[in-house]
Amino acid sequence: MHLLLVGISHKTAPVELRERVDFQARGIELALRTLASRKPGGGSAEIAVLSTCNRAELYLACEDVASAKSELVSFVSAFHNVDPPVIEPHVYDVTDLDAARHLFRVAAGLDSLVVGEPQILGQVKEAHSAARQAETAGPLLNRLFHACFAVGKRVRTETNLGSGAVSVGYAAVGLARKIFGDLQGRSVVVLGAGEMGKLTAQHMKSQGVRQVTIVSRTMAHAARTAEAIGGATAARWEDMDAALAASDIVITATGAGTPILTKAHIESIMRPRRGRPLFIIDIAVPRDVEAAGGEIEQVFLYNIDDLQASVRENLARRASEVDRAEAIVDEELSKFATWLRSRGVIPTVVALRHSFEAIRRAELDRLEFKLSGLSPDAREEARARLDEITHLLVEKLLLMPTEQLKSLADPDTAAMYAEAITRVFGLEETEQKADGKVEPFRAKPRTSSPGRQR
Amino acid sequence: MNVVPLALYFAAFIGYSLHFARRTPVSARLATTMLAAATLAHTFIIGMQTMEVGQVPVFDATSAISMFVWLLAVAYLNTEVTTDERAMGVFILPLLIALQSIPAFKAGAEVRSSVLRGPLFGIHVSSLLFAYASFALACVIGITYVLLFKEIKTKHLGVFYARLPSLQVLDQMNQRAIIVGWVFLTIGLVAGVAFAIEANVPAMLSLEDPKIFVALICWLVYSFELFAARRIGWAGRRAAYLSALGFAIVLLNFVPISYLTSSHKF
Numbered sequence: 076m077h078l079l080l081v082g083i084s085h086k087t088a089p090v091e092l093r094e095r096v097d098f099q100a101r102g103i104e105l106a107l108r109t110l111a112s113r114k115p116g117g118g119s120a121e122i123a124v125l126s127t128c129n130r131a132e133l134y135l136a137c138e139d140v141a142s143a144k145s146e147l148v149s150f151v152s153a154f155h156n157v158d159p160p161v162i163e164p165h166v167y168d169v170t171d172l173d174a175a176r177h178l179f180r181v182a183a184g185l186d187s188l189v190v191g192e193p194q195i196l197g198q199v200k201e202a203h204s205a206a207r208q209a210e211t212a213g214p215l216l217n218r219l220f221h222a223c224f225a226v227g228k229r230v231r232t233e234t235n236l237g238s239g240a241v242s243v244g245y246a247a248v249g250l251a252r253k254i255f256g257d258l259q260g261r262s263v264v265v266l267g268a269g270e271m272g273k274l275t276a277q278h279m280k281s282q283g284v285r286q287v288t289i290v291s292r293t294m295a296h297a298a299r300t301a302e303a304i305g306g307a308t309a310a311r312w313e314d315m316d317a318a319l320a321a322s323d324i325v326i327t328a329t330g331a332g333t334p335i336l337t338k339a340h341i342e343s344i345m346r347p348r349r350g351r352p353l354f355i356i357d358i359a360v361p362r363d364v365e366a367a368g369g370e371i372e373q374v375f376l377y378n379i380d381d382l383q384a385s386v387r388e389n390l391a392r393r394a395s396e397v398d399r400a401e402a403i404v405d406e407e408l409s410k411f412a413t414w415l416r417s418r419g420v421i422p423t424v425v426a427l428r429h430s431f432e433a434i435r436r437a438e439l440d441r442l443e444f445k446l447s448g449l450s451p452d453a454r455e456e457a458r459a460r461l462d463e464i465t466h467l468l469v470e471k472l473l474l475m476p477t478e479q480l481k482s483l484a485d486p487d488t489a490a491m492y493a494e495a496i497t498r499v500f501g502l503e504e505t506e507q508k509a510d511g512k513v514e515p516f517r518a519k520p521r522t523s524s525p526g527r528q529r
Numbered sequence: 530m531n532v533v534p535l536a537l538y539f540a541a542f543i544g545y546s547l548h549f550a551r552r553t554p555v556s557a558r559l560a561t562t563m564l565a566a567a568t569l570a571h572t573f574i575i576g577m578q579t580m581e582v583g584q585v586p587v588f589d590a591t592s593a594i595s596m597f598v599w600l601l602a603v604a605y606l607n608t609e610v611t612t613d614e615r616a617m618g619v620f621i622l623p624l625l626i627a628l629q630s631i632p633a634f635k636a637g638a639e640v641r642s643s644v645l646r647g648p649l650f651g652i653h654v655s656s657l658l659f660a661y662a663s664f665a666l667a668c669v670i671g672i673t674y675v676l677l678f679k680e681i682k683t684k685h686l687g688v689f690y691a692r693l694p695s696l697q698v699l700d701q702m703n704q705r706a707i708i709v710g711w712v713f714l715t716i717g718l719v720a721g722v723a724f725a726i727e728a729n730v731p732a733m734l735s736l737e738d739p740k741i742f743v744a745l746i747c748w749l750v751y752s753f754e755l756f757a758a759r760r761i762g763w764a765g766r767r768a769a770y771l772s773a774l775g776f777a778i779v780l781l782n783f784v785p786i787s788y789l790t791s792s793h794k795f
Contacts, residue, residue: 232553235691239691250681253677254681254696254697255697349761349762349764350762350764350767351764352697372765373765381684388686
């Protein structure tokens with residue numbers, strides 16, 4: 076059984092193509108069910124689809140990688156109604172541990188457009204959840220996805236890969252949170268009814284601020300922007316001071332040629348506030364707020380350059396954390412590889428257990444005759460005791476070989492051990508494939524009793 | 530015996546420093562475990578001393594400092610557990626280590642004055658120690674507030690920005706610690722006056738006693754701090770500076786005046 080990944084991402088395909096192969100839009104469940112019914116590349120029909128605005132990836136457990144790959148590309152073309160020659164140059168495919176490594180890096184945010192962005196782990200979880208709901212996630216994909224969740228979690232807790240805002244809007248919100256803590260109940264005033272102010276205010280609103288007030292020289296513009304933000308109010312330019320006095324955060328984004336808020340003006344606003352902090356975000360160019368205004372106690376003034384500088388610093392900090400995140404990916408990949416290899420000896424382990432169980436059952440059946448002389452109650456009790464003791468005995472005998480087999484790291488050694496055990500215990504390999512399920516080895520039917528008769 | 534908690538406080542300081550640098554769950558658990566172990570060891574020592582002398586050992590400056598360190602460690606651990614905020618440990622531990630060095634290397638008084646008995650004396654000493662521990666916590670929180678404030682104000686967002694809670698939270702924690710400290714300081718001073726009257730020792734009420742005088746100054750500073758934060762908007766950085774000033778006075782009263790003068794010894 077192989078693990079195959081076929082996909083396109085922001086690294087291989089332009090946005091125009093990524094938009095066309097968006098599985099979210101056409102229905103992930105439909106895609107999963109369709110693929111499951113076709114069983115590309117043979118095997119157990121384990122399939123998961125990871126679809127975000129930056130990538131569309133199909134994870135598949137299959138027997139024949141080459142045929143599975145071409146079937147998947149054909150499916151994607153047909154499903155999204157895009158000609159195969161348009162998609163093919165942008166498709167990448169990786170198998171087995173390379174595919175696992177890719178998913179681990181994706182979950183860690185290492186393969187994202189903005190390295191360390193936090194949404195991707197949630198999207199990977201959604202992909203797994205969709206596969207489980209569509210019943211297309213089997214043992215291999217379940218293990219793979221759980222391992223990648225562990226990678227994502229460890230990278231977020233043990234490195235600073237996701238720390239610090241990497242957009243101006245997030246940087247402003249991050250600063251506001253560092254000053255005020257929770258933004259719930261805070262009020263924002265936006266000076267100017269332009270697009271930049273509106274976007275920043277919308278971002279603040281989405282973070283839970285209580286009230287957004289738009290102040291503009293033209294009341295109609297203010298009302299229109301307030302309506303576009305939703306739940307915001309408009310105020311006249313003459314009422315600006317009252318609005319500023321009641322606010323916690325001020326976003327200035329007017330097209331004025333000279334500063335609207337001078338130091339003296341801000342001082343007059345701060346006086347009745349009794350030390351209540353004021354965070355001013357000046358995103359206008361030329362600036363709306365006199366730089367000296369930032370010298371006032373409890374006034375925190377940031378302009379667009381300050382925010383952009385913070386974003387640049389954070390991006391550089393994230394880049395310096397990449398090596399630590401990659402080391403975590405390697406560590407978890409090594410654990411996954413051990414598990415993957417241990418799957419090769421599972422049929423032998425199962426066959427061994429079946430063989431031992433068959434011997435146990437045969438011996439218990441033989442003892443039935445000897446128990447027949449006992450009273451019914453005593454017979455029941457003796458039978459139960461014997462069953463328990465023999466079961467424990469078999470479990471203990473098999474514990475060590477099972478663990479030893481599963482812990483073998485080298486696939487050649489594992490195969491050698493499995494072969495030796497098969498011969499020594501007379502196990503016969505009768506692997507059957509039926510309905511995509513791999514049947515374990517079965518114990519060889521015995522013609523004579525292996526135990527000594529007393 | 531006080532060397533054992535001192536060593537453990539030092540180990541906890543290393544743990545908190547590691548956590549401040551790395552911020553991993555393992556370093557967080559290690560730091561808290563070390564501090565909990567240090568506090569536990571300290572509890573045993575104070576418990577043993579209590580059994581030895583038949584009363585909580587707070588009647589001489591050295592024992593009182595040991596008790597103060599223990600109270601501060603407990604208060605900080607409580608803050609850490611309730612807020613899940615460990616960044617301040619790296620600031621608190623040096624204070625604990627510095628103060629615990631005194632009882633660790635200097636023996637306490639063995640003989641206790643017969644005057645210093647009764648419940649009022651116990652309330653007086655324990656309230657003041659608890660107040661001082663709260664003020665120490667407020668001071669450390671205030672220092673962290675100033676460090677974060679400076680980073681945000683100067684637009685150099687660095688280690689404190691990434692590690693400390695918001696200014697608002699730090700300010701609230703600072704104010705809460707000062708209120709608790711002020712209430713216990715007031716109770717301690719009132720109990721002290723009542724004890725002096727009951728014991729009928731006029732020297733105990735003399736303002737010429739530097740310890741009493743400085744304690745009153747301390748009370749005035751913290752009273753002003755509480756008033757200024759509410760009435761004239763001296764919250765935030767100014768409140769943080771005042772809490773640092775207040776604790777500097779507390780320390781002055783606690784260490785130099787206790788050891789370098791003969792004041793307040795009966």
